Amino acid sequence: MVVLCVAESYALNNFGNDAGSSTMHTVHTRETPDNLLQLLSPEGVRLAAPDLAPWVADVTADHLASLYRDMVVVRRIDAEATALQRQGELGLWPPLLGQEAAQIGSARALRADDFVFSSYRENAVAWCRGVAPTDILRVWRGTAQSGWDPLVHRMATPSIIIGAQTLHATGWAMGARFDGADSVAVAYFGDGATSEGDVNEALVFAASFQAPVVFFCQNNQWAISEPVGLQARADIAGRAPGFGIPSLRIDGNDILAVMAATRLALHRARTGGGPTFIEAVTYRMGPHTTADDPTRYRPAAELEEWAKKDPILRLRRLLDSLGRFTPELEVETQTLADATAAELRAGCIGLPDPEPLSVLANVYATPHAGVDRQRAEYAAYLASFEPAGGKA
Amino acid sequence: MTIETVRSSPATVNGATPVPLTETTTLTLAKAINAGLRRAMLDDPKVVLLGEDIGALGGVFRVTSDLLAEFGPNRVIDTPLAESAIIGTAVGLAYRGYRPVCEIQFDGFIFPGFDQIVSQVARFHYRTQGAVRMPITIRVPFGGGIGAAEHHSESPEAYFTHTSGLRVIAVSNPQDAYSLIRQAISSDDPVLYFEPKRRYHVAGSVSPQLGASMERAQIVAAGTDVTLLAYGALVPTATDAALAAADAGIGVEVIDLRSLSPIDYVTIEASVRKTGRLVVTHEAARSGGLGGEIIAEITERCFEYLEAAPVRVTGFDIPYPPAKLESHHLPDLDRMLDGIDRVLGRRR
Numbered sequence: 001m002v003v004l005c006v007a008e009s010y011a012l013n014n015f016g017n018d019a020g021s022s023t024m025h026t027v028h029t030r031e032t033p034d035n036l037l038q039l040l041s042p043e044g045v046r047l048a049a050p051d052l053a054p055w056v057a058d059v060t061a062d063h064l065a066s067l068y069r070d071m072v073v074v075r076r077i078d079a080e081a082t083a084l085q086r087q088g089e090l091g092l093w094p095p096l097l098g099q100e101a102a103q104i105g106s107a108r109a110l111r112a113d114d115f116v117f118s119s120y121r122e123n124a125v126a127w128c129r130g131v132a133p134t135d136i137l138r139v140w141r142g143t144a145q146s147g148w149d150p151l152v153h154r155m156a157t158p159s160i161i162i163g164a165q166t167l168h169a170t171g172w173a174m175g176a177r178f179d180g181a182d183s184v185a186v187a188y189f190g191d192g193a194t195s196e197g198d199v200n201e202a203l204v205f206a207a208s209f210q211a212p213v214v215f216f217c218q219n220n221q222w223a224i225s226e227p228v229g230l231q232a233r234a235d236i237a238g239r240a241p242g243f244g245i246p247s248l249r250i251d252g253n254d255i256l257a258v259m260a261a262t263r264l265a266l267h268r269a270r271t272g273g274g275p276t277f278i279e280a281v282t283y284r285m286g287p288h289t290t291a292d293d294p295t296r297y298r299p300a301a302e303l304e305e306w307a308k309k310d311p312i313l314r315l316r317r318l319l320d321s322l323g324r325f326t327p328e329l330e331v332e333t334q335t336l337a338d339a340t341a342a343e344l345r346a347g348c349i350g351l352p353d354p355e356p357l358s359v360l361a362n363v364y365a366t367p368h369a370g371v372d373r374q375r376a377e378y379a380a381y382l383a384s385f386e387p388a389g390g391k392a
Numbered sequence: 393m394t395i396e397t398v399r400s401s402p403a404t405v406n407g408a409t410p411v412p413l414t415e416t417t418t419l420t421l422a423k424a425i426n427a428g429l430r431r432a433m434l435d436d437p438k439v440v441l442l443g444e445d446i447g448a449l450g451g452v453f454r455v456t457s458d459l460l461a462e463f464g465p466n467r468v469i470d471t472p473l474a475e476s477a478i479i480g481t482a483v484g485l486a487y488r489g490y491r492p493v494c495e496i497q498f499d500g501f502i503f504p505g506f507d508q509i510v511s512q513v514a515r516f517h518y519r520t521q522g523a524v525r526m527p528i529t530i531r532v533p534f535g536g537g538i539g540a541a542e543h544h545s546e547s548p549e550a551y552f553t554h555t556s557g558l559r560v561i562a563v564s565n566p567q568d569a570y571s572l573i574r575q576a577i578s579s580d581d582p583v584l585y586f587e588p589k590r591r592y593h594v595a596g597s598v599s600p601q602l603g604a605s606m607e608r609a610q611i612v613a614a615g616t617d618v619t620l621l622a623y624g625a626l627v628p629t630a631t632d633a634a635l636a637a638a639d640a641g642i643g644v645e646v647i648d649l650r651s652l653s654p655i656d657y658v659t660i661e662a663s664v665r666k667t668g669r670l671v672v673t674h675e676a677a678r679s680g681g682l683g684g685e686i687i688a689e690i691t692e693r694c695f696e697y698l699e700a701a702p703v704r705v706t707g708f709d710i711p712y713p714p715a716k717l718e719s720h721h722l723p724d725l726d727r728m729l730d731g732i733d734r735v736l737g738r739r740r
Binding site for chain 2: 144193223291363
């Protein structure tokens with residue numbers, strides 16, 4: 001039987017009473033004044049957090065360095081894609097600037113056989129799933145509606161309809177449970193999405209069927225122009241126990257806390273513990289998309305405050321304190337970022353426009369007389385523009 | 393709520409606090425809707441706006457710019473992200489005598505609210521034998537041609553014209569944008585009000601008069617050889633096609649439908665009796681689209697006047713394609729001229 005403890009100021013909600021969880025108990029956990037679980041302070045200092053720390057006890061300095069590399073590279077991808085949009089090479093780009101720890105820390109905790117169902121901002125997650133940077137851009141250049149094969153990367157086409165993917169993740173996880181597999185579905189969504197009916201229905205189904213799904217909510221404080229307070233009067237993580245789902249509210253700019261919480265949730269899911277809800281509290285440092293102008297609704301001072309909690313800077317400080325932020329690491333990271341950006345730019349500009357008749361391809365899995373007729377008609381129409389005697 | 397696609401500067405539609413429209417003024421289509429909303433809100437304190445990002449931001453297309461500052465948060469309501477809730481709470485507000493105007497951010501986001509629209513809003517008057525009215529206006533930017541990501545370029549109007557109990561409007565120019573938003577808000581029936589998003593920044597002369605009833609189609613170019621029906625963003629394209637056809641000596645009568653439910657068959661029938669040839673164009677898919685319905689009705693009404701089988705120039709029966717392919721999907725000038733040729737028997 002699940003017992004609500006939302007009213008109490010635990011960042012770890014409800015684990016102690018969850019019969020499915022053999023390892024977790026709500027005990028003395030370090031929390032910030034914001035009611036966040038942390039393992040790494042903004043100054044880069046390791047913090048004691050008995051509930052979370054064991055989950056990253058094996059993370060070596062080299063592992064931290066590789067996380068740092070990923071974060072720097074995806075930030076560089078983000079900057080390059082923004083530049084490509086400004087230069088007219090992309091129709092639009094949704095920056096993830098500021099959310100690198102939340103995305104890298106969680107995605108790097110996954111196994112290859114897990115399956116991600118994300119929104120459109122999880123470009124760093126796609127990076128971790130092995131999606132080529134150019135493929136990430138296909139949708140935003142308008143050459144395709146899915147940049148990669150979801151079945152190859154085990155990451156679904158990012159959902160543009162807000163929150164829809166949480167149901168898909170839940171269904172996938174129900175199937176995994178029925179199949180006796182220990183793979184886990186991870187649903188990525190934002191604070192705004194938690195208002196949608198689909199997300200709430202996903203929580204109901206996941207709890208009811210004890211589906212092995214991790215609900216990973218990046219609370220980046222803003223849904224276009226709407227502050228999170230419009231979506232949620234209380235902590236978002238506090239909602240999950242009401243659905244019978246234990247939750248954690250973590251510092252989403254603290255990559256160790258993110259990784260620990262995700263590993264904990266994955267373990268619960270793999271071992272029959274059912275769903276877990278993680279609220280990673282972070283900040284969208286850029287606009288909603290390149291079409292957005294946050295100066296219309298957001299005070300500059302807020303951005304300055306969050307810049308002090310920058311996730312990359314924080315990890316760099318930790319690496320520095322461990323003596324691992326070496327000139328070699330800096331050069332190696334920069335070289336990789338530069339190369340990735342160059343690959344991204346060349347790949348983007350080199351993406352071919354799709355063939356005209358592909359507009360009528362793949363509407364159905366098997367031939368459809370109506371679409372086939374329209375394709376033949378359109379081919380004839382296009383041919384009517386060819387000069388007499390065929391193509392020049 | 394997701395991805396905005398307006399790439400022009402917000403300043404083009406965001407200026408100082410507007411003065412009420414008292415004389416004929418040049419406005420963009422977006423500004424004309426803004427002026428119409430403002431007029432309706434000044435005239436009736438029960439008119440309230442609900443939607444995502446419509447407050448401080450003024451909507452992703454800036455259609456509600458400055459209205460929050462003027463009317464406050466109880467009348468310009470930034471809602472949480474839930475389209476079903478936007479429509480469903482409008483029903484409750486309507487029960488109390490409000491006239492809610494809901495903004496659906498993009499055409500493709502209306503579907504989470506679809507159930508509330510077709511199962512609730514559309515049926516109240518019938519269900520209660522006229523006791524409960526639903527004077528709700530649902531504003532929907534629609535159509536493609538802006539190079540957007542998926543779900544940002546849809547033409548879902550036929551789902552709503554197929555639903556009894558809803559009135560459906562599609563505007564094509566700033567004057568109608570102003571006049572018809574006011575008429576829609578005044579209507580005691582629910583109205584789907586479709587806005588041609590790729591024409592938001594087209595400017596035109598706007599008079600403060602309410603003008604012709606929103607249920608009347610309008611002849612925007614006179615001609616005697618072919619009748620070409622269009623609505624929304626395709627009206628200017630159809631007018632261009634008529635100009636091009638005139639160069640070839642073909643007189644095309646272009647009719648802007650304005651109202652998609654009900655349809656002004658009186659105006660269409662009079663035109664077709666004159667021309668004997670009918671072409672209907674829309675961005676929405678052909679099958680089950682309005683073109684087929686209009687052609688069936690006209691065939692029933694004046695079959696003996698038709699000189700040729702009517703022609704549809706529409707989007708294909710496909711999900712809206714990626715941006716790089718949309719020019720192949722959308723009816724353009726050439727495809728309309730091709731349709732005119734076909735109805736004239738000049739092409740197969």
